[in-house]
Amino acid sequence: MKNMTKFLAATALTAVSASAAMADKWDMPLAYSATNFHSENAAQFAECVTAATDGAIEMVTHPSGSLFAGNDIKRAVQTGQAPVGERLISAHQNENPLFGIDSIPFLATSFDAHEKLWEVAGPKIAEVLADQNLVYLYSVPWPPQGLYFKKPVESVADMEGIKFRSYSTATARMAELTGMLPVQVEAAELSQALATGVAESFISSGATGYDRKVWEHLTHFYEVDAWLPRNIIFANKDAWDALDEAQQAAMTDCATEAKTRGLQMSKDYTQLTLDGLREGGMEVGPASDTLVGELKEIGETMTAEWLESAGDQGKAIVDDYKAMQ
Numbered sequence: 001m002k003n004m005t006k007f008l009a010a011t012a013l014t015a016v017s018a019s020a021a022m023a024d025k026w027d028m029p030l031a032y033s034a035t036n037f038h039s040e041n042a043a044q045f046a047e048c049v050t051a052a053t054d055g056a057i058e059m060v061t062h063p064s065g066s067l068f069a070g071n072d073i074k075r076a077v078q079t080g081q082a083p084v085g086e087r088l089i090s091a092h093q094n095e096n097p098l099f100g101i102d103s104i105p106f107l108a109t110s111f112d113a114h115e116k117l118w119e120v121a122g123p124k125i126a127e128v129l130a131d132q133n134l135v136y137l138y139s140v141p142w143p144p145q146g147l148y149f150k151k152p153v154e155s156v157a158d159m160e161g162i163k164f165r166s167y168s169t170a171t172a173r174m175a176e177l178t179g180m181l182p183v184q185v186e187a188a189e190l191s192q193a194l195a196t197g198v199a200e201s202f203i204s205s206g207a208t209g210y211d212r213k214v215w216e217h218l219t220h221f222y223e224v225d226a227w228l229p230r231n232i233i234f235a236n237k238d239a240w241d242a243l244d245e246a247q248q249a250a251m252t253d254c255a256t257e258a259k260t261r262g263l264q265m266s267k268d269y270t271q272l273t274l275d276g277l278r279e280g281g282m283e284v285g286p287a288s289d290t291l292v293g294e295l296k297e298i299g300e301t302m303t304a305e306w307l308e309s310a311g312d313q314g315k316a317i318v319d320d321y322k323a324m325q
């Protein structure tokens with residue numbers, strides 16, 4: 001009898017640990033709101049992984065910086081505090097200049113050009129991430145970047161002294177070179193920054209202005225098509241290595257689908273959100289020739305600075321990309 005009790009207890013314990021091992025919860029921190037297309041795409045990716053692994057990996061997204069703020073997500077995944085996450089990679093250009101390749105002004109200004117740039121740059125960036133204990137899963141571009149203001153702006157002189165919300169090294173540098181005052185603010189905090197006057201202008205896609213309902217505070221969106229920055233979705237390498245081959249394959253397949261779906265969503269959101277800004281009451285249109293000309297000059301300065309910091313490897317990527325044109 002005693003033996004039987006022991007046997008039953010041991011069986012129960014095995015069952016408990018087996019079910020714990022079966023449902024491996026993968027929390028996925030996201031910086032952007034649940035309704036943003038990147039977040040919607042990530043939620044579908046998470047569902048895909050959960051279904052494809054028969055629930056062995058239960059992937060759950062946490063949008064709006066609710067688990068980790070945008071700026072902390074990459075380190076959280078590197079250190080294993082979260083097994084997977086999404087991050088705007090150009091925000092980390094200070095770690096490695098290659099992370100800023102998608103924010104070289106006017107280098108790749110359309111979805112097609114940007115995808116070509118990424119064909120060359122993506123694998124190199126995946127290598128850098130691998131050295132940081134991260135496994136590159138997929139990435140999706142934001143729509144082209146334009147400028148938001150609360151007054152008409154016809155030239156760089158009109159920007160003098162404006163408080164400008166930045167999201168990366170390149171956006172902060174652009175502010176400096178146009179005489180604006182950069183302040184780094186997460187997209188999740190953007191509405192509040194505009195409401196309190198911490199920021200009164202920013203560069204971003206129509207998508208982010210639309211998500212944050214910025215027509216409540218601002219009046220003008222100028223389509224500049226300066227660049228298309230990217231969000232990268234990566235996993236912690238130790239968490240990845242602990243998966244079996246079938247689970248890794250399931251995740252890779254879901255990532256391939258998410259990459260294609262996300263690109264299409266980004267394209268679709270471009271027009272939809274520009275229309276949304278208009279419906280909100282904003283003036284939406286191309287920047288003046290004067291402004292574009294001045295921004296292109298500033299872009300040349302920034303390109304030279306980037307090339308200098310990124311050295312031979314950076315130059316090789318840009319040259320290979322240009323050769324594809």
Ligand code: PCA
Pocket residue numbers: 088142143167186187203204205206207208229
């Ligand atoms: N939206 C993000 C990054 C680029 C974009 O279009 C943001 O403004 O934070």
